[in-house]
Amino acid sequence: MSLTSRQQELLDFIHDYQMSNGSSPTLKEMRVFLKVNSDNSVLKHLKALEKKGVLTRSKRARGVNLLADIKERMEKPDIKLPMYGSVPAGAATLEEQVPDTWISVAENLVQHPTQSYLLKVRGDSMLNAGIMPGDTVIVHYGAKARNGDIVVALIDGESTIKRLIMEGGYAYLKAENPQYQDLHPVSELSIQGIVTALIRNY
Incomplete structure (x- = not known):
């Protein structure tokens, strides 16, 4: 089975x-992601993916059924992750830190x-990215950060959560709240992880 690059992009997004x-x-969300103007364009790709056996669909509003590996994950029990408090303690690597506690997720x-x-x-510097004070974020520290990723970063000795911007070989951190200025490193910018998910208790 081979997918076109466009089909693979949509499958990865789903x-x-x-x-x-x-x-x-x-x-609508798939249409916005693909940057196309009509639902028919999205449906064309979905039908092709269904025909190739990589997904199944239903007539519900969110009509793509859970992918097999996602369904398998959802049926598994919770796992425990280390909680490092509000921000990493300032050390350059996680190996130098001791978690405050372990939380089931x-x-x-x-x-x-x-x-x-x-x-x-x-803090509220990432409000426009949907990240609010008191939220808990899940951070992946094993991947290379890309332009536009929301990251946990150590910048000149201070830890923060911001959006990573890379332009012409230069990297800086951008807040998602107009009340906050961009952060430009004076001597150090170290990425400690990429924010991959958010947990909010109501």
């Missing part, structure tokens, strides 16, 4: 969305269980 939300994206939220940890968000 996979990541299901992993983070426990449900499928709507047609639904496994469907964790893409990389052996390379993930938890942080409690403080």
Whole structure:
């Protein structure tokens, strides 16, 4: 079975969305992701993916059924991840830190269980990215950060959660709240992990 690059992009989007939300994206969300103007364009790709056996669909609003590996993850018990408090303690690597505690997390939220940890968000600099004070974020420290990722970073000795911006070989951190300025490193910018999911208690 071979997928076109466009089909693979859509399948990856559905996979990541299901992993983070426990449900499928709507047609509108898939249309926005693919940057197309009509639902028919999305449906064409979905029908092709269904024909190739990589997904199944239903007539519900979120009509893509859970992918097999996502469903398997959701049926597994919770796992425990280390909680490092509000921000990493300032050390350059996680190996230099001791977790405050261990928290049970639904496994469907964790893409990389052996390379993930938890942080409690403080401050409102990422409000426009949907991250609020008091939220808990799941952070993956085993992947290389890309332009636009929301990251946990150590910048000139201070830890923070911001969006990573890379332009022409230069990297800086951007807040998702106009009340906060961009952070430009004077001497150090070290990425400690990528935010992959969010937990909010109501």
